[in-house]
Amino acid sequence: MVSEAHKDLAGLMRGHGILPTQQRMMLAKVLFEQNGHFSADQLMRQVNGDSDRVSKATVYNTLGLFARQGLLREIIVDPTRVFYCTNTEPHHHLYNIDTGELQDIETDSLVISDLPALPEGTVADGVDVIIRVRNDSDVN
Amino acid sequence: MVSEAHKDLAGLMRGHGILPTQQRMMLAKVLFEQNGHFSADQLMRQVNGDSDRVSKATVYNTLGLFARQGLLREIIVDPTRVFYCTNTEPHHHLYNIDTGELQDIETDSLVISDLPALPEGTVADGVDVIIRVRNDSDVN
DNA sequence: GTCAGTGCAAACCCTTTGCAGAAAG
């Protein structure tokens, strides 16, 4: 079962032009068997419970690589850190500025119509919709 | 004329609970007589042409203060720097990831419907819509 | 054996902070 999962993840990587090394497999295992949203720091802590099996540099390199190769989506919601989302389908996000929690919103519960014409010489790269919420008790 | 503009900006600040000091006036002059989108760095360069009239700390403090008091809107589109927008009406943004250019999109050219229910105990703080574009010639 | 990936530590860069001096009321 573990070896099967490994095989799937390795195939997934190869299908996206990524060489499945040991460290990338460990990171992919945490990311794609769990799914959700991860910062570099969160991912590193989950992979390296006690010992240091994957270095910080490799975590950053791998997240950037996975995002470039379409395995992850980069989410810019917080000026202090970048999040990566395992859901590569079109969807939006809800961000709690108090807790730092980030969650998906399906596209069908939020419809965007009449996208404006883009400036000449540019092509769309993506549309990000972020609903920011804060805790009700906030004194603000 | 200059003194009139000063008076307007001073009144604007006082109306938002901000004490109009010399440095804040200089920054407000650049921001609100020009309008648009500014990073801390861009603003500082425009205020301090040659000499250093306003310090970096004061630029950051003032941008944060203006945003908190509703004179500016903070825009998170780039993991490397925060932008501030002088347009405080509801609107969206178009961001060119190649050039770093940021421009407004009027809300009526992009309609969002069916906002989902928010998680219990949270209140909306704002909705950000960012259309990312890149230059057509990009090799990607 | 060759080329790509990894780890470590240092460098980077935007932003924030501590504190002494200056300015506003």
Next chain:
DNA sequence: CTTTCTGCAAAGGGTTTGCACTGAC
């Protein structure tokens, strides 16, 4: 005079980089 603001320089924190070592094939 008291309180708030400003400036400087140093610290902070996420991210990137340089380079020698290791691993994949």
